[in-house]
Structure formats: C-alpha cells, structure tokens
Amino acid sequence: MNQKHYLITGATAGIGLATAKKLAASGHRLTITGRDTQRLHSAATEIALLGDGDVIPQMCDFGDLSQITTMAKALHSDGITFDGLVLNAGIFLPQPFSDLTEANVDQTMAVNFKGPLFTLNTLLPCLKHPASVVFVSSLVVRKAFEGAAVYSASKAAFEAAARVLNLELATKGIRINSIRPGVTATEIQRKAGMNEEQIAGLMDAMKGTPLGRVLAPEEMGEAIAYLLSDASAGMRDAYLDIDGGHAL
C-alpha cells in the first residue's frame, strides 16, 4: 500500500471525522485540525485507533487568518509535507434574507471562503508534487434552499476560485476537485439552530428524494478518498454531486 499524508480541516465531527477514519483505516498518515482542544484530542485518539497511530492534531480556527498562517508556518518549519488537503471545515448559519446581517455574511465568508482559500495559499510550501485538494462544497450551489443565500454564495465563491487555481497551480502539480453533499446527518443541523423536532422533520423529508433517506458522513468519506487518490489523477475542477438525487 502506498501510504500518503493528508491534512483534513474540521475533523472533530461529521464529514471530516468520517473521512479521517476512512483514510486512517486505509493506512494513511493524517494531520487533523479542530478549534476546540478537547474535541480535537479525543478525535485524534479515536482516529489513531483505526490506523497505524500516526495522527497529528493541529488547533486552528479557520475564521481567524492569523491562526491559519501560524499553523501553516509551524507545519512548514517542522518539514511536514502533504499529498493532499481536505478543505472541509465549514459552518451553516441560515437566515432569511429580510433579516440579513453583516455579521452573518462576515462569519460565513470567513470560515467557508476565506478559510479554505488561505489554508490552501499558506500551505503551498507544504504540498508535494503532485498533490490533490478536495473542497467540501454543497448541494446548495445547484439547488436553492430558503434562508441559505449567504451560505450558498460562500460555497460557490470557493468553487469559482478553485476553477482558476486549477490553472494557476497546475505547474506545481496541484489539482482541486469538490464534492457537493446533499443533506447529511451531522452536527451541522443542530449548530444551525434547528431543534430536535425540526431535525427529525428534515430527516423525514429526505424519504422524498430518489435515494429515499438522509445521507451519512461515511458516504462523503468514500468520495473524498477517491478524489485524493491517484485513481482520480486525471480529474480537475470536477464536482461530485452526492445528494441522493435531491437536486433532480
């Protein structure tokens, strides 16, 4: 097996954690990030049990550019290099357009757009040639959901940047592809302010999609592992819609 070293942002929960477990179980080295020390170290321990134990935890709040820069400098000075990045950390703060606030736009764009953009930018010296970058986008880029205007724009903004970067970074051997998850059962619904009843209603509504159920974070991990791997070496600026047919 060809062991690789990947960095996954936001690996303390949901899609990031499931992806880290999948990659660790496949024998890869991992650097994982989190913004809460306790959650980060408990995730690292859980992930390490599945692989060869080589999981490096890194604290970083992606809403804070200085923390991204500090993390990248530390990784570079430690001589760490990556075969790929999973730009996964993200937030969903739904808000009706009539209640739009500057704080919502600033926070969403900081974490979902500036975060992955500067993570990739500051980690360029740590990326091997070749390297695969996977962005965790969303179904919202294709399908409209009320209250999700800012969130949708934040995901579309990074996709647009990635299209250009696939050209600009080509000589460095860097390629960028995205997955667009549909409704996936993670903590994000609770963090978005939904109560238990609303979450149950959302999960139930997924019975109406062609797949007939909500998606699981592990299903995203499988697709991310493929985009990181040499099996997808010919792909640039691809978007894997893993939404159970919800956008149809």
Ligand SMILES: NC(=O)c1ccc[n+]([C@@H]2O[C@H](COP(=O)([O-])OP(=O)(O)OC[C@H]3O[C@@H](n4cnc5c(N)ncnc54)[C@H](OP(=O)(O)O)[C@@H]3O)[C@@H](O)[C@H]2O)c1
């Ligand atoms: N679940 C869905 O239905 C769905 C659908 C489409 C796209 N997505 C996208 O999938 C990605 C992962 O979401 P998820 O559903 O797995 O959500 P999740 O369970 O809430 O996990 C999000 C991860 O990102 C981290 N994170 C959030 N804000 C951060 C910040 N400012 N700095 C550093 N880390 C931060 C979280 O850390 P904490 O543990 O500290 O919160 C957590 O590790 C996101 O980009 C989301 O937009 C999700």
